[in-house]
Structure formats: structure tokens, C-alpha cells
Amino acid sequence: MQLEIRHLSKTYPNGVRALDDVSLSIPPGMFGLLGPNGAGKSSLMRTIATLQQPDTGTITLGDLDVLKSADAVRRLLGYLPQEFGLYPNLSAEMVLDHFATLKGLTESKARRRVVDALLEQVNLADARKKAVGGFSGGMKQRLGIAIALAGDPRLIIVDEPTAGLDPSERYRFLNLLAEIGQERIVILSTHIVDDVRELCPRMAIINRGRVVLAGEPTQVLAGVAGRIWRREMSRDELEATRATHEVISVRLVAGRPVVHVFADACPDPRWVPVDPDLEDVYFHTLAGGTIDGASGSPSADAPALQSV
Numbered sequence: 001m002q003l004e005i006r007h008l009s010k011t012y013p014n015g016v017r018a019l020d021d022v023s024l025s026i027p028p029g030m031f032g033l034l035g036p037n038g039a040g041k042s043s044l045m046r047t048i049a050t051l052q053q054p055d056t057g058t059i060t061l062g063d064l065d066v067l068k069s070a071d072a073v074r075r076l077l078g079y080l081p082q083e084f085g086l087y088p089n090l091s092a093e094m095v096l097d098h099f100a101t102l103k104g105l106t107e108s109k110a111r112r113r114v115v116d117a118l119l120e121q122v123n124l125a126d127a128r129k130k131a132v133g134g135f136s137g138g139m140k141q142r143l144g145i146a147i148a149l150a151g152d153p154r155l156i157i158v159d160e161p162t163a164g165l166d167p168s169e170r171y172r173f174l175n176l177l178a179e180i181g182q183e184r185i186v187i188l189s190t191h192i193v194d195d196v197r198e199l200c201p202r203m204a205i206i207n208r209g210r211v212v213l214a215g216e217p218t219q220v221l222a223g224v225a226g227r228i229w230r231r232e233m234s235r236d237e238l239e240a241t242r243a244t245h246e247v248i249s250v251r252l253v254a255g256r257p258v259v260h261v262f263a264d265a266c267p268d269p270r271w272v273p274v275d276p277d278l279e280d281v282y283f284h285t286l287a288g289g290t291i292d293g294a295s296g297s298p299s300a301d302a303p304a305l306q307s308v
């Protein structure tokens with residue numbers, strides 16, 4: 001079963017064009033949808049989740065017309081939105097039991113088995129009796145995934161799930177997603193490049209409502225190989241470099257800027273070649289650059305580049 005999105009566009013009543021002719025093919029496994037704030041990720045996720053209609057375009061899941069069969073799609077869907085509220089006084093077990101009932105698990109013994117298995121899977125079995133109001137961010141996200149998994153969905157959408165998690169909770173959460181993504185379509189929407197690098201065999205970058213790049217991380221990395229150069233420099237030199245080169249990222253190492261530029265040839269002997277990482281691809285693409293061998297239409301107007 002594959003998710004096919006064709007020519008999807010959406011303009012909100014305030015005139016914002018959140019989706020602009022978006023087309024994507026998403027096979028089973030983890031799919032990373034990367035983009036900066038306001039790129040249109042949540043608009044796309046909500047549309048796939050049947051929570052809003054586009055102006056034009058089609059979405060199919062296998063043989064199912066997603067936009068015309070909302071009820072059938074919801075039976076196959078698990079959705080973890082960017083923000084979700086939980087009654088703080090209920091225990092994890094009660095919350096999950098409630099959602100499992102909503103998903104159609106009406107027989108109490110079968111539902112208890114599912115709830116137990118889900119709590120075990122997301123590593124919350126020990127916290128099952130605790131009120132969710134006292135949960136940490138990571139625990140809440142894991143409970144959110146357990147809710148999304150109730151009813152054994154074929155398509156799972158998770159919108160910015162790792163923002164605000166500490167490194168160990170983030171690692172735990174990504175591991176859980178990797179396990180889940182083995183037999184289903186899992187769309188991970190995020191602005192965190194590392195989430196996609198660590199998890200997703202397929203990815204797309206969306207910016208200003210358009211798919212500006214789609215492909216496999218290894219393939220898109222190969223597309224910029226040999227054209228990323230690094231140099232440590234002073235802050236004054238950085239300003240001059242911005243005027244003459246395509247600066248794609250700047251990181252501080254011990255307080256000094258370490259700069260990556262995109263160039264077909266070594267700018268001068270002070271620059272050293274680097275193996276590109278996905279962040280180089282991301283910022284190069286957002287700046288309107290193209291990647292050899294990847295699909296997508298480059299951003300017409302480039303946003304400001306990342307700066308320190």
C-alpha cells in the first residue's frame with residue numbers, strides 16, 4: 001500500500017498559500033518531511049489525516065480516495081499532532097483505554113490486551129497508573145504514539161514529535177518510531193534534520209508550500225558531494241564571505257564560526273573539502289539550490305540562511 005499525493009494546493013481564507021502543487025509518492029517505511037516553520041508541513045499532515053480539504057489535488061492510499069472516504073481512512077490512520085491535550089487527572093491506562101474504545105475495540109478483554117501490549121511497547125507499563133498530568137514531555141509523546149497505534153493503523157503521521165525532548169528521550173522516541181516504521185507508512189514531519197538523517201530511508205523537503213526536494217538521503221548527499229567546503233574564520237571574515245559565496249551553514253566551535261559553502265570548485269586554498277551531511281543539503285536546497293539526481297522544484301525566492 002502506497003500513499004500518492006498529486007497536485008495538492010491550499011490557500012487559506014487570509015490569502016496564505018500553504019500548499020502549492022504538492023506531489024509525493026510515499027511507500028511503506030519511514031518517510032521524513034523536512035521544512036522550516038511555516039513551510040506547510042502541518043497543513044499537508046492535516047490534509048492527509050482528513051482534517052481539512054485542499055482546494056485542488058488528490059490523495060490515494062492504495063485503492064482508497066483519501067479525500068472522499070474520510071471514515072475509511074480514519075480506520076487506517078494513526079495521527080500524532082503537534083499538540084494534543086490529555087485530561088491531566090486520568091492515568092495512562094485510562095487514556096489509552098478510552099482511545100482504544102473510540103478506535104472500535106469495544107470488547108473489554110480484547111481491549112485490555114491491546115492496552116497492555118501498547119503500554120509495554122512504548123515503555124510506559126510501569127507508569128500505567130500515574131496521572132498523565134505529571135508526565136514528562138517524552139512520556140507524553142510516547143503515550144501519544146501508543147494512542148496513534150491503537151487500532152493497528154497502516155498509516156501513521158507524527159508532526160514534530162521530538163521538539164523539546166531531551167537527548168535520551170529523543171533517542172528513545174526515534175527508536176520507537178523506527179520499530180513502528182518497519183511494516184507501515186510512517187510520515188515524520190519535522191524541522192530537525194538529524195531526525196530524518198537517523199531514521200528515514202526516504203525524504204522530502206518542503207518550503208513555502210512547495211516540494212523543493214524529494215529522494216533518498218544517500219542519493220541527495222551524493223548529489224552535492226565534492227561541492228561543500230569548510231573554513232574556520234573570524235566574524236568579520238564571515239560577513240565578507242557571505243557577500244561572495246553561497247554560505248550554507250555556520251556553526252560555532254569554541255566561539256569561532258566554522259563555515260560551510262557550496263561551490264563547484266575549491267574557493268581558495270584555505271578551504272577544505274568536507275563530506276556533506278543532510279544539513280548541507282537542507283540549507284542549500286532552502287537557498288534555492290538544486291541537487292543532482294533528486295526531484296523537486298527549487299525555491300524561487302530563498303529564505304534567509306541559517307546564521308549563528
Ligand SMILES: Nc1ncnc2c1ncn2[C@@H]1O[C@H](COP(=O)(O)OP(=O)(O)OP(=O)(O)O)[C@@H](O)[C@H]1O
Nearest residue numbers: 012014016018035036037038039040041042043044
Ligand atoms: N488555519 C490557518 N489559517 C490561516 N493560515 C494558516 C492556517 N494554518 C496555517 N496557516 C499558515 O499557513 C502557512 C503554513 O503553515 P503550517 O502550519 O502548515 O506550516 P508548518 O510547516 O507546519 O510550520 P510549523 O512548524 O511552524 O507549524 C503558514 O504561513 C501559516 O501561518
